[in-house]
Amino acid sequence: MKNVLLEAVLVGAAGLALAFASNALSPRGLKLTRNYSPGNALAAAAASRSAADPSGSEAKILEDQLRAEGLQLADANQAAKLFADPKRGQDLVIFVDARDDDHYQAGHIPGAYQLDHYHPERYLATVMPACQVAQTIVVYCKGGSCEDSEQTALFLRDSAVPKHKLFVYTGGFDEWSSSHQPIELGERNSGQIPAGTAPASAPGSTR
Amino acid sequence: MNSATEAPPAAKPALARPWLDYGGVLTRWILGAIFVYMGLTKALHPEMFLKLLRQYDLTNSSLMLNSIAAGLPWFEVFCGLLLLAGIAVRGSAMLLLLMLVPFTFVVLKRALAVADIQHIALCAVRFDCGCGNGEVLICRKLVENALLILLSCWLVAGFGRRFAARFRLRLR
Numbered sequence: 050m051k052n053v054l055l056e057a058v059l060v061g062a063a064g065l066a067l068a069f070a071s072n073a074l075s076p077r078g079l080k081l082t083r084n085y086s087p088g089n090a091l092a093a094a095a096a097s098r099s100a101a102d103p104s105g106s107e108a109k110i111l112e113d114q115l116r117a118e119g120l121q122l123a124d125a126n127q128a129a130k131l132f133a134d135p136k137r138g139q140d141l142v143i144f145v146d147a148r149d150d151d152h153y154q155a156g157h158i159p160g161a162y163q164l165d166h167y168h169p170e171r172y173l174a175t176v177m178p179a180c181q182v183a184q185t186i187v188v189y190c191k192g193g194s195c196e197d198s199e200q201t202a203l204f205l206r207d208s209a210v211p212k213h214k215l216f217v218y219t220g221g222f223d224e225w226s227s228s229h230q231p232i233e234l235g236e237r238n239s240g241q242i243p244a245g246t247a248p249a250s251a252p253g254s255t256r
Numbered sequence: 257m258n259s260a261t262e263a264p265p266a267a268k269p270a271l272a273r274p275w276l277d278y279g280g281v282l283t284r285w286i287l288g289a290i291f292v293y294m295g296l297t298k299a300l301h302p303e304m305f306l307k308l309l310r311q312y313d314l315t316n317s318s319l320m321l322n323s324i325a326a327g328l329p330w331f332e333v334f335c336g337l338l339l340l341a342g343i344a345v346r347g348s349a350m351l352l353l354l355m356l357v358p359f360t361f362v363v364l365k366r367a368l369a370v371a372d373i374q375h376i377a378l379c380a381v382r383f384d385c386g387c388g389n390g391e392v393l394i395c396r397k398l399v400e401n402a403l404l405i406l407l408s409c410w411l412v413a414g415f416g417r418r419f420a421a422r423f424r425l426r427l428r
Contacts, residue, residue, distance in 0.1 A: 056424060
């Protein structure tokens with residue numbers, strides 16, 4: 050048994066070294082020292098507060114959490130109004146999709162920039178200039194208990210984007226798509242609209 | 257000394273019952289394949305695994321969580337490959353036990369908490385446990401894990417020597 054334990058220690062040490070080397074070499078690897086969820090502590094506090102409230106849903110917990118972090122919320126109506134705002138055509142109102150590549154490519158709010166905060170280096174060159182110009186930035190992810198929109202908004206806030214510009218659309222893409230709002234497939238401004246959904250109307254229209 | 261006349265090492269009881277050892281070989285390959293697959297699934301999307309890990313409230317240290325999310329998937333792949341090749345089999349199986357047992361407990365703990373909050377039976381609870389299979393019924397996952405633990409014990413006991421490249425390391 051002693052030999053088995055010794056063997057396990059050796060295999061474990063070699064395995065750990067190789068595992069962290071693989072992570073360092075992988076293009077999808079994580080940066081060990083980065084805090085990927087800066088809102089966690091407040092999330093826990095908000096969750097514990099809401100736990101005392103039996104009617105508190107996960108979405109309610111997230112809303113509490115966002116308010117505690119000074120982030121502004123956008124509901125479905127506000128998101129739709131901002132989408133129809135003429136300023137969106139001048140990039141003064143922008144949408145930022147906080148989901149990963151697969152989800153973004155499968156469908157996003159038309160014209161939305163992508164910023165997956167786990168790999169920001171891929172998107173910053175495009176997103177940051179737009180965020181500097183924009184007056185209103187609506188960040189969304191899947192919706193429900195998804196925290197990526199919050200984490201991305203916090204990432205932008207910490208990257209010198211004034212927080213008064215930042216809105217988190219908590220309903221997210223699930224709510225947007227289920228309410229038959231326009232969707233765009235593939236790349237940003239690809240113009241690809243999935244069959245059976247409403248085409249993206251021009252900013253400023255009453256739709 | 258004539259090596260042909262040497263008595264077989266005492267630590268090879270498995271070879272006395274070939275069918276037990278063939279079962280061990282099959283176990284080794286099945287466990288190895290499962291861990292390589294599960295590990296790669298997570299290693300290719302470590303950020304998803306990190307999100308899932310956060311739900312367990314294991315620690316508040318982002319460094320620790322990042323290390324687990326970044327290292328564990330590749331570590332599983334490594335152990336799985338060793339089992340497939342038949343290298344350091346008992347030590348690798350021991351490491352699988354060290355991963356499986358605590359993980360099964362934290363999944364059970366979270367499942368009990370979810371069942372309590374949602375007022376549903378334990379076996380109706382389903383969530384993505386971070387095992388690499390997406391959202392699953394937790395009762396089923398617990399049974400699967402119990403089976404994997406038993407299979408790992410089988411290998412720790414010394415079965416699965418046939419077709420092994422180097423069943424045990426020379427530790428002198």
